[in-house]
Amino acid sequence: MRRKIFLCLSLMSLVISGCFDQTTIEDISAALVLGMDLDDQGDLLVYMSSPVFNKEAETKEEVYQVKAVSLRNSRNSFDERVMGLSSGSKTQIFLIGKRLLKMKNWDKYLDPFYRDPKNTVTSRVVAVDGAVKDIIFDKPVDKSRLPLYLTKLIDTAAQRNLIRRTTLQEFRGQMVDKGRTPWIIELAKGKMIELKGSTLLTKQGQYQLSITQYETELLRILEGKREGDYSLTLPVSSKAAHDKKTYASFSIPVLKVKKRVRYKGRFVFNIDVKLKFGLGEQVIPLGVEINSKELEKNIQNQLEKDLNQLIHKLQKNKVDPLGLGLYARAYTYPEWKKNQDHWVDSLAASKINIHVDAKIKSMGTMR
Secondary structure, three states, X not given: OHHHHHHHHHHHHHHHHHHHHOOOHHHEEEOOXXXXXXXXXXXXXXXXXXXXXXXXXXXOEEEXXXXXXXXXXXXXXXXXXXXXXXXXXXXXXXXXXHHHHOOOOHHHHHHHHHHOOOOOOOOEEEEEOOOXXXXXXXXXXXXXXXXXXXXXXXXXXXXXXXXXXXXXXXXXXXXXXXXXXXXXXXXXXOOOEEEEEXXXXXXXXXXXXXXXXXXXXXXXXXXXXXXXXXXXXXXXXXXXXXXXXXXXXXXXXXXXXXXXXXXXXXXXXXXXXXXXXXEEEEEOOOOOOOOHHHHHHHHHHHHHHHHHHHHHHHXXXXXXXXXXXXXXXXXXXXXXXXXXXXXXXXXXXXXXXXXXXXXXXXXXXXX
């Protein structure tokens, strides 16, 4: 009997303490989008976009900009302006302006998200080609709220492998691992908000270069992960077309990538890309026919050419978003250990061979 009474009292104390600690949604300003940038004087600007849950409010989203010395310090300034206690537990998008990206070790500003368990580390890190304010204060009349719009824009593009989603947790892993360099989504504001491709960073988190959506797709292919769809359009040369422009669009339902590495005075990588593609469109001059073997060979040669150009571009800029250093560490550890502190220099001097084997899986319902 005493045990039952003790159990009941314990449960009651838990319920009561839970009631005292709870916070209603009306008392919280959930920062669904956060942004960081630098002003003309080099001071840190922090932006926040959060939904308004008050049914009497005409505006259903509040957006603020504050000047602060750190991300944690900005919370006090936001709490002076927003209708509830600002919280980073539901942050979906983290926007980083290009001015800030050009600073070394800017990622130290993200420290509160890695220390405070109330903050999330699943938000998507996004580079802004321009000023963050151009994105976060944008209110297109034909789109949903900015947090929902940006999240949907990024997730649908990721399904097509036009970009690679990088969360805060993944970004930290890329920063601390000596065998790779970070890469994040890039977007810009012109007439409308649009995804531009990817931003590649140095080991210090500093902006190095941008690559297009097509180059991002190629990088995703070299990763070898079958996630979502691949939809490519490539120029296809043909003797029958007499040098006229011809194009083929195709998907890649089957993809296998094998990476091997050895050390012979320098690191030598061999990357074999095997894929089967389904033809979705063929734009050729009237009366011209390209047989399947010729099409396979043309796509294989074009992909091999584009992949090699991309690899040379990465080597020239001394970045390793593909994580080839991970393979060097796994299979040539003694040599890797000597080069780990200057891996990107070793990568730039490496020989990287890419071979593509492309086969037709489907020509479509009509030929």
